[in-house]
Amino acid sequence: MRRVLLRAALTLPLALAGGGASAADPAPPADAAARGAYIFQAAGCLGCHTDEKAGGAPLAGGRALVTPFGTFYTPNITPDPVNGIGRWTDADFVRAFREGKRPDGAALFPAFPYASYTRMTDRDLLDLKAFLATQPAVSAPNKPHDLTPPFSWRFLVPAWQWLYLTPGPVPDDPAKPPAWNRGRYLVDALGHCGECHTPRSVLGGMDGDRYLAGNPDGPDKDKVPNITSTKGKGIGDLSDGDLTLLLETGLTPDGDVVGGAMGEVVRNSTSKLTAADRAAIAAYLKTVPAKN
Amino acid sequence: MSNRVVNVLAAASVAGMLFATFGLSAAGAADPAEQVKDRQQTMKKLGGGMGAVAKYVKNEGATAEDAAKGVATVLAVSKMDPKAIFPEGTAVGVADSAAKPELWKDWNDTQKRWAAVQPAATQLEAAIKGGDRAQIAQALGATSKTCGGCHEDFRVKKN
Known part of the structure; x- marks a missing residue:
């Protein structure tokens, strides 16, 4: 039902605009691209969709993601009409994130972290799309x-989605302070932290019982640490200042600077957030139940 | 004994002592496992310096003086020759080295990255002298970035 409503909501303005306009979506609000630029950073799109090491153009894809299931090559998400997403409608875009489907209806592999992004709000998704549309088109195939x-069998992905995808967005918890809700949204929806920090089942779904408890077999075969509030092992011993400084600069309490995938996350994403958002992430993470 | 003989003997013993001290220590440092350990200690020192500044920025008990001492350590390490810290033959596999072989692939690039630490740390030092916490935080971030670039590309993930 919700999906039907969503589609109706997205197509209604079109119908009203009628005549003159072609099959294009309504023009996004004036501040959409600017808002979308921030969503883009918080969601960390650039890193995976750019083959930085090989000198690939930003967002033109091609980066190899080595996982226990094989190697994924990220797609081109520039506005190129043939190889990018230039022809995608607003509804196509929302559906990819919300339901993990391509415009032709085929399932997207969950290396695209839609199990997390599904929690994004429609507004954030459409703003993100508006921002991406302002980026240079690159025709890289x-x-x-x-x-x-x-x-590799794409036809099995819907079964995976049935098991592991709970379409969002997730409403705020009114019993919790706004900063906590914002933090949860940044961690679970935009930041998609669990995609690396939550271990996966044999079928590759995030194991909800071990939420953020660390992943011994993470991306690029790295071990990913526990970031629950566990003392000693997780982040239970870190102060709010430790956490926000780590997210801002990559510095750990012992003066080390994180490298690997988290170094990239800090560089592309968390260092670019507002101080209030970093504080919200810290506030939320500190409430994540301890797991060993 | 003639003076000449005494002189020769003295010179020989001095040379022997010199060899014993420097020769041996040079031989010790040439042991790759030892070099890895030295590097880890150097990095720990560097981290201690960064950590002291961070503690000050976080307002968690460190004084401005601690921060000044911290950045002095960072500066001192940044002035070291990267070749001495990362001698060839100390990549991952040697003792518990975490340095990827890629570090030595384009030494010019590695050297350039190492050289970026010093100007950043100099600015951090100036910011600490200035006393503005927001500026210190920013300079600390910039300095961390010069460390993190190499950690991202050249360091094997720690457990």
Whole structure:
């Protein structure tokens, strides 16, 4: 029902605009792209969708994501009409994030973290789209994934979605302060922290019982630490200042600077957030139940 | 004994002592496992310096003086020759080295990255002298960035 409503909401303005306009979506609000630029950073799109090491153009895709299921090559998300997402409608865009579906209806592999992004609000999604539309189009073609069967069988992905995808968005918890709700949204929806910090089941779904408890077999075969409030192992011993400074600069309490995938997250994403948003992330993480 | 013989003997013993001290320590430092350990200590020192400044920025008990001492340590390490810290033959596999072989692939680039630490730390030092916490935080971030770039590309993930 919700989906029907969503589609109706997205197509209604079109119908009203009628005549003159072609099959294009309504023009986004004036501040959409500017808001979208912030969403873009908070959601960390740039890192995965750019083959930085090989000198690839920003957002033109091609970066290899090595996972236990095989190697994914990220797609081009520039506004190029052929190889990018230039022809996508607003509804196409929202559906990809919300339901993990391509415009042609085929399922997207969950290497695109829609199990997290599904929690994004419609407004944030459409603003993000408005921002992406302002980026230079690059015609770089997409590279096929290199996956191990059965993970390469796209027709099985809907079953995976049935198991592991709970379409969002998730309403705020009125019993909790606004900063906590904002923090949860940044951690679970935009930041998609659980995609690396939550261990996966054999079928590759995030294991909800071990939410943010660390992943021994993370991306690029790295071990990913526990970020629950566990003392000693997680972040239970870190102060709010420790957490916000880490998110801002990558500095850990012992003066080390994080590298690896988190270094990239800090560089592309968390260092660019507002101080209030970093504080919200810290406030939320401190309430995540301890797991060993 | 003639003076000449005494002189020769003295010179020889001095040379021997010199060899014993420097020769041996040079031989010790050439042991890759030892070099890895030295590097880890250097990095720990560097981290201690950064950590002291961070503690001040977070307002968690460190004084401005602690921060000044911290940045002095960072500066001192940044002035070291990266070749001495990262001698060839100390990549991952040697003792518990975490340095990826890529670090030595384009030494010019590595050197350039290392050289970026010093100007950033100099600015951090100036900011600490200035006393503006927001500015210190910003300069600390900029300095961390010069560390993090290499950690991201050249350091094997720690457990």
